[in-house]
Amino acid sequence: MSDEPGAEGTRKFHRNTFDRIDPERRAMILRVAMAEFAAKGFSATGINELARKAGISIGSLYSYFASKEDLFLAVIDIGSETLGREISEIDPAAGFFASFESLLWKARAAADRYPELNQIYLDSTTQGMSSLAARLSNRLEAVTAELYRRMFEAGKASGEIRPDVDSGLAAFCLDNLVVMFQFAYSGDYYKDRMRIMTGLSDGEDIDDGRLVACIVDMARRSFGARP
Amino acid sequence: MSDEPGAEGTRKFHRNTFDRIDPERRAMILRVAMAEFAAKGFSATGINELARKAGISIGSLYSYFASKEDLFLAVIDIGSETLGREISEIDPAAGFFASFESLLWKARAAADRYPELNQIYLDSTTQGMSSLAARLSNRLEAVTAELYRRMFEAGKASGEIRPDVDSGLAAFCLDNLVVMFQFAYSGDYYKDRMRIMTGLSDGEDIDDGRLVACIVDMARRSFGARP
Amino acid sequence: MSDEPGAEGTRKFHRNTFDRIDPERRAMILRVAMAEFAAKGFSATGINELARKAGISIGSLYSYFASKEDLFLAVIDIGSETLGREISEIDPAAGFFASFESLLWKARAAADRYPELNQIYLDSTTQGMSSLAARLSNRLEAVTAELYRRMFEAGKASGEIRPDVDSGLAAFCLDNLVVMFQFAYSGDYYKDRMRIMTGLSDGEDIDDGRLVACIVDMARRSFGARP
Amino acid sequence: MSDEPGAEGTRKFHRNTFDRIDPERRAMILRVAMAEFAAKGFSATGINELARKAGISIGSLYSYFASKEDLFLAVIDIGSETLGREISEIDPAAGFFASFESLLWKARAAADRYPELNQIYLDSTTQGMSSLAARLSNRLEAVTAELYRRMFEAGKASGEIRPDVDSGLAAFCLDNLVVMFQFAYSGDYYKDRMRIMTGLSDGEDIDDGRLVACIVDMARRSFGARP
DNA sequence: CATGAATGAGTATTCATTCAT
DNA sequence: AATGAATGAATACTCATTCAT
Numbered sequence: 021m022s023d024e025p026g027a028e029g030t031r032k033f034h035r036n037t038f039d040r041i042d043p044e045r046r047a048m049i050l051r052v053a054m055a056e057f058a059a060k061g062f063s064a065t066g067i068n069e070l071a072r073k074a075g076i077s078i079g080s081l082y083s084y085f086a087s088k089e090d091l092f093l094a095v096i097d098i099g100s101e102t103l104g105r106e107i108s109e110i111d112p113a114a115g116f117f118a119s120f121e122s123l124l125w126k127a128r129a130a131a132d133r134y135p136e137l138n139q140i141y142l143d144s145t146t147q148g149m150s151s152l153a154a155r156l157s158n159r160l161e162a163v164t165a166e167l168y169r170r171m172f173e174a175g176k177a178s179g180e181i182r183p184d185v186d187s188g189l190a191a192f193c194l195d196n197l198v199v200m201f202q203f204a205y206s207g208d209y210y211k212d213r214m215r216i217m218t219g220l221s222d223g224e225d226i227d228d229g230r231l232v233a234c235i236v237d238m239a240r241r242s243f244g245a246r247p
Numbered sequence: 248m249s250d251e252p253g254a255e256g257t258r259k260f261h262r263n264t265f266d267r268i269d270p271e272r273r274a275m276i277l278r279v280a281m282a283e284f285a286a287k288g289f290s291a292t293g294i295n296e297l298a299r300k301a302g303i304s305i306g307s308l309y310s311y312f313a314s315k316e317d318l319f320l321a322v323i324d325i326g327s328e329t330l331g332r333e334i335s336e337i338d339p340a341a342g343f344f345a346s347f348e349s350l351l352w353k354a355r356a357a358a359d360r361y362p363e364l365n366q367i368y369l370d371s372t373t374q375g376m377s378s379l380a381a382r383l384s385n386r387l388e389a390v391t392a393e394l395y396r397r398m399f400e401a402g403k404a405s406g407e408i409r410p411d412v413d414s415g416l417a418a419f420c421l422d423n424l425v426v427m428f429q430f431a432y433s434g435d436y437y438k439d440r441m442r443i444m445t446g447l448s449d450g451e452d453i454d455d456g457r458l459v460a461c462i463v464d465m466a467r468r469s470f471g472a473r474p
Numbered sequence: 475m476s477d478e479p480g481a482e483g484t485r486k487f488h489r490n491t492f493d494r495i496d497p498e499r500r501a502m503i504l505r506v507a508m509a510e511f512a513a514k515g516f517s518a519t520g521i522n523e524l525a526r527k528a529g530i531s532i533g534s535l536y537s538y539f540a541s542k543e544d545l546f547l548a549v550i551d552i553g554s555e556t557l558g559r560e561i562s563e564i565d566p567a568a569g570f571f572a573s574f575e576s577l578l579w580k581a582r583a584a585a586d587r588y589p590e591l592n593q594i595y596l597d598s599t600t601q602g603m604s605s606l607a608a609r610l611s612n613r614l615e616a617v618t619a620e621l622y623r624r625m626f627e628a629g630k631a632s633g634e635i636r637p638d639v640d641s642g643l644a645a646f647c648l649d650n651l652v653v654m655f656q657f658a659y660s661g662d663y664y665k666d667r668m669r670i671m672t673g674l675s676d677g678e679d680i681d682d683g684r685l686v687a688c689i690v691d692m693a694r695r696s697f698g699a700r701p
Numbered sequence: 702m703s704d705e706p707g708a709e710g711t712r713k714f715h716r717n718t719f720d721r722i723d724p725e726r727r728a729m730i731l732r733v734a735m736a737e738f739a740a741k742g743f744s745a746t747g748i749n750e751l752a753r754k755a756g757i758s759i760g761s762l763y764s765y766f767a768s769k770e771d772l773f774l775a776v777i778d779i780g781s782e783t784l785g786r787e788i789s790e791i792d793p794a795a796g797f798f799a800s801f802e803s804l805l806w807k808a809r810a811a812a813d814r815y816p817e818l819n820q821i822y823l824d825s826t827t828q829g830m831s832s833l834a835a836r837l838s839n840r841l842e843a844v845t846a847e848l849y850r851r852m853f854e855a856g857k858a859s860g861e862i863r864p865d866v867d868s869g870l871a872a873f874c875l876d877n878l879v880v881m882f883q884f885a886y887s888g889d890y891y892k893d894r895m896r897i898m899t900g901l902s903d904g905e906d907i908d909d910g911r912l913v914a915c916i917v918d919m920a921r922r923s924f925g926a927r928p
Numbered sequence: 929c930a931t932g933a934a935t936g937a938g939t940a941t942t943c944a945t946t947c948a949t
Numbered sequence: 950a951a952t953g954a955a956t957g958a959a960t961a962c963t964c965a966t967t968c969a970t
Contacts, residue, residue, distance in 0.1 A: 037929080061373055063290030067965060068932095077931045078966085088965065142373045143288075145436040154436040161443050169446070188445035189461040195444055196427035197420060209372040209381040216388050217395070217422055218415035234416040242465040264954070294940060304956045309941065491950075515827055517744030521944060531952045532945085542944065593827055599890040600742055600823045608890040615897050623900070642899035643915040649898055650881035651874060663826040663835040670842050671876055672869035673850070688870040696919040718933075748961060758935045763962065931970085939963075946956080 033094035038084040049074045049084070053095050058136030061143050062092055096144055096153055099137045100160040103130060107163055116175035117244070120194065121236050123167075127198050128228060131205035138206035164195060175243075185243045193242075197235050260321035265311040276301045276311065280322050285363030288370050289319055323371055323380055326364045327387040330357060334390055343402030344471070347421065348463045350394075354425050355455060358432035365433035391422060402470075412470045420469075424462050487548035492538040503528045503538070507549050512590030515597050516546055550598055550607055553591045554614040557584060561617055570629035571698070574648065575690050577621075581652050582682060585659035592660035618649060629697075639697045647696075651689050714775035719765040730755045730765065734776050739817030742824050743773055777825055777834055780818045781841040784811060788844055797856035801875065801920055804848075805913045808879050812886035819887035845876060856924075866924045874923075878916050 038046065052074040056065045067088050071081045085091040110122050131138065144153035168191035175181030203210040204226075214226060265273065279301040283292045294315050298308045312318040333356075337349050358365065371380035395418035402408030430437040431453075441453060492500065506528040510519045521542050525535045539545040564576050585592065598607035622645035629635035657664040658680075668680060719727065733755040737746045748769050752762045766772040791803050812819065825834035849872035856862035884891040885907075895907060 041929095061288060061290060061370075063288060066963085069964095078933095079931050079968085080929080082966070083929075139373055142369055145369065145434060154439070157436065158439050158443060161440050165443050165446065168444070186457070186461065188447070189458060191446075192441060192444040192458075193424060193462060193465055197423055200423035200427060207372060209384065212381070212385055213388050214419060216385060216392050217419040219392065219396070219418075220415070230413075231416060231419075234413065235420060238420055238465065238469040241469045268954085293938085295938095305941080305958095306943085306956050307954075310954070315940065495950090515742060515744060515824075517742060520942085523943095532954095533947085533952050534950080536945070537950070596823055596827045597742075599888060600820055600827060608893070611890065612893050612897060615894050619897050619900065622898070640911075640915065642901070643912060645900075646895060646898040646912075647878060647916060647919055651877055654877035654881060661826065662832075663838065666835070666839055667842050668873060670839060670846050671849070671873040673846065673872075674869070684867075685870060685873075688867065689874060692874055692919065692923040695923045722933085747959080749959090759962080760935050760964085761933075764933070769961065931968105933967105933969095935965100935967080937964100940961100942960075943958100944956100946954105947952105948954095949952080 033090045033097055034085055035083065041084070045076070049076065049081070050095060050098060053091055054099070054134075054136045054140065057092060057095060057143065058139035062088075067091075092140075092144075093153060093156060096140060096156045099134065099140065100156060102134070103137065104160055104163045106130060107160075107167055110167060112167065112170040112174045115178070116171050116180045117236055117240055119167075119171050120239055121232060123198060124201060124232050124235060127202040128205060128232070131202050135206055138203055142203075142207075161195075165191065168195065179245055181243050182245045190243050194239055197238070201231070201235060260317045260324055261312055262310065268311070272303070276303065276308070277322060277325060280318055281326070281361075281363045281367065284319060284322060284370065285366035288373075289315075294318075319367075319371075320380060320383060323367060323383045326361065326367065327383060329361065330364065331387055331390045333357060334387075334394055337394060339394065339397040339401045342405070343398050343407045344463055344467055346394075346398050347466055348459060350425055351428060351459050351462060354429040355432060355459070358429050362433055365430055369434075392418065395422065406472055408470050409472045417470050421466055424465070428458065428462060487544045487551055488539055489537065495538070499530070503530065503535070504549060504552060507545055508553070508588075508590045508594065511546060511549060511597065512593035516542075521545075546598075547607060547610060550594060550610045553588065553594065554610060556588070557591065558614055558617045560584060561614075561621055564621060566621065566624040566628045569632070570625050570634045571690055571694055573621075573625050574693055575686060577652060578655060578686050578689060581656040582659060582686070585656050589660055592657055596657075596661075615649075619645065622649065633699055635697050636699045644697050648693055651692070655685070655689060714771045714778055715766055716764065722765070726757070730757065730762070731776060731779060734772055735780070735815070735817045735821065738773060738776060738824065739820035743769075743830065748772075773821075773825075774834060774837060777821060777837045780815065780821065781837060783815065784818065785841055785844045787811060788841075788848060791848060793848065793851040793855045796859070797852050797861045798917055798921055798925070800848075800852050802913060802917050804879055805882060805916060808883040809886060809909060809913070812883050816887055819884055823888075846872065849876065860926055862924050863926045871924050875920055878919070882912065882916060 052070060056070045056073070059065075065088075067081065068078055070091075071078045074081075081091070085094060106126050107123070110119050110126070112119050114122070141157050144157050169187065172181060172185070172187035172191065176183055176185075176187075200210075204214040205211070214220075218226065220226060279297060283297045283300065286292075292315075294308065295305055297318075298305045301308070308318070312321060333353050334350070337346050337353070339346050341349070368384050371384050396414065399408060399412070399414035399418065403410055403412075403414075427437075431441040432438070441447075445453065447453060506524060510524045510527070513519075519542075521535065522532055524545075525532045528535075535545070539548060560580050561577070564573050564580070566573050568576070595611050598611050623641065626635060626639070626641035626645065630637055630639075630641075654664075658668040659665070668674075672680065674680060733751060737751045737754065740746075746769075748762065749759055751772075752759045755762070762772070766775060787807050788804070791800050791807070793800050795803070822838050824830075825838050850868065853862060853866070853868035853872065857864055857866075857868075881891075885895040886892070895901075899907065901907060
């Protein structure tokens, strides 16, 4: 890479004024921004309406963020930091599959607590976005990747994981399961997709526990050592 | 279901004039539309620029499609039909894991042949989109779900698959792997994500064969019957 | 005036082809054009929709008329000619007030038979229209003015009309009554206006005979000689 | 009437921002809007050009009025209110014919002071217009009708007016004379029409006083009591 | 600091007119 | 002569951003 690694990780997307204002005001702005961007996507979200919904003036908003894009990036930035913190709570020493299951439940909880974040990530992924957005999101994945690395290391050391497993490919596949699992609790589209693929009939609802168990079971059978 | 199944499947998103024009012109328009929508998302794509890039006049474009949204829907519609046709070529009678591997390779090929389609699907998923878009995309998943159903049926009948496997949950998990695998070959974001998770160093490239093998192996260990 | 008098009176607004086609087709085009222009005004009327409603192709329409404006002018031209012919049927020799009453009834009948014509006249009057339109309409008024001139001449000669009446001013005032009387049977706005001014209650309808009688009576008292 | 009287009379056609701006700016916008709508009619008037002529930005214009139609309605609304105020100044107690003559002179003055208003009224009358426009204009006529009602009442009471006169029909006819009189000083078309009907030769100009006298004389002879 | 009025480039869409078939 | 697909300038309206108060 030609850029300094982590260069954008340290970039600030808000102006200094934003640090100084009332924390509630700050939280409100981010909350509204998150909701708006999630609901309509970056392009379709209007800064003026967003400011109105947040109860502040356009002028103020522009004194906190230099541009619409910066606000978007700030939301992603803060979001990925929040999720990153959650992930950091997982202790790989607790055992591979326990950690993995814990990751799944955290994903499940995040989908409820920050329902819009996934939508925004998808957006940052899709659009022509400055690509900075994508790189920002990737930061979160770096955290996750590091967790897997330590999980596999510990797992192989303790004999929980087969020694011949390619940790990289395995981590990629497992996280794919986690990501799609999380999506299934975020947007309508992925909710419907889950219903269709699992063959759920109209009244029924998915049983979270069974789904988590199924995924953990896949992980165990795929990469676990035979006793 | 209360709606007639396939009700929107039969809806036409283009005007009759579009059927009558030169196939090359038709293809060009769809190709450009696909590229533009994929690159910038629905909202950020401009109809006027799109028309210019496709080498036709704005007026013509509007004589083929009643609105920007209809053009978008048409692209999704045609895309999902194309992908659906590819998937239909898979014969579940060939054996569960052979079929699954075949599905993976088809996903891999589709990512190369229609690199933008995945981006557009993501978009149709994300935005406030008329929800019609999302339902259109779901049509493709109905096809896939049906394929899995028959694969599991045949797999259990032949003894390839453990009889106690929950076909619905298993199909959902397996397809999640397929979808994310496909994404990893589509957009930059997901490409980077794969590199990060698998721990690829800068020069290296992913080995498709090993990744496919890894996924199929997961499937086999997770759901295959022991010999 | 620098223009030859009547120069635009002899101008043709349609192309030669229009003379050669099937009279029914010709009539249909004019009928539809009249209805459309009357309903929406010149600017808001669309040539393409007009052609479709008339059951002919745009190409044909443009082979009959060089432009939208020419079609509009042709409609006015033909309309004013039609009305002019009706007016010419009145014979001033029948007596002033008999002629005047006859004019009123003709106006009344015209409002029923060509309900759109008045609307179009108003339009040709209002808009930035090439002013040619206005001059076209004025042609009709020249005919009317001439009728009044002969009516007053005969009226004064026969002693029906007071000799001291200023024929010009009188003609202007009387025709104003006729024109507004005719409007009152054409568009909704003027219908409502009549109801409001006459104090008609909701169920009631105006009694044409009484209104005509009232107007003729005004004329007689204003300009008639005492016996 | 089923609708609440004055329901649309209380509707506001401008946004609150319009009330707050510099009165000169406000007046300029209305003046230009009036001129443009009068000259070209509603459809043919372009908002962008109108804004430029008024010396304000398009964005500002749209922050004052939600749409082109609202601007049009605002112009009519304000115009009819202005004219209504003028008419209210007439005191029926001054005598029937004095009041009527006063009305004529007010019409004459209005034609000079607000030359475009009549054109706009004609427009609001003609087109497919939201019909709201027409109803707005009718408000003005309600005011006029009420004036006539009181004039006739007072006139009959004082013996100025023949007791057998049908006040409604008479008011309608008299106001028709007023309206056409006013028009004759507004647009080119009606100016020409007057010249043609009165038989004015090219150099001559109409003598306002004689015309007013002629009309008042008609009124007096038609409805006045013989001494 | 906060405000929100002002800006004007940009957007989707329409429609009079042309012209190849 | 008749067709109607093609054209693109023009239109009403939006919205990110600026800046005077």
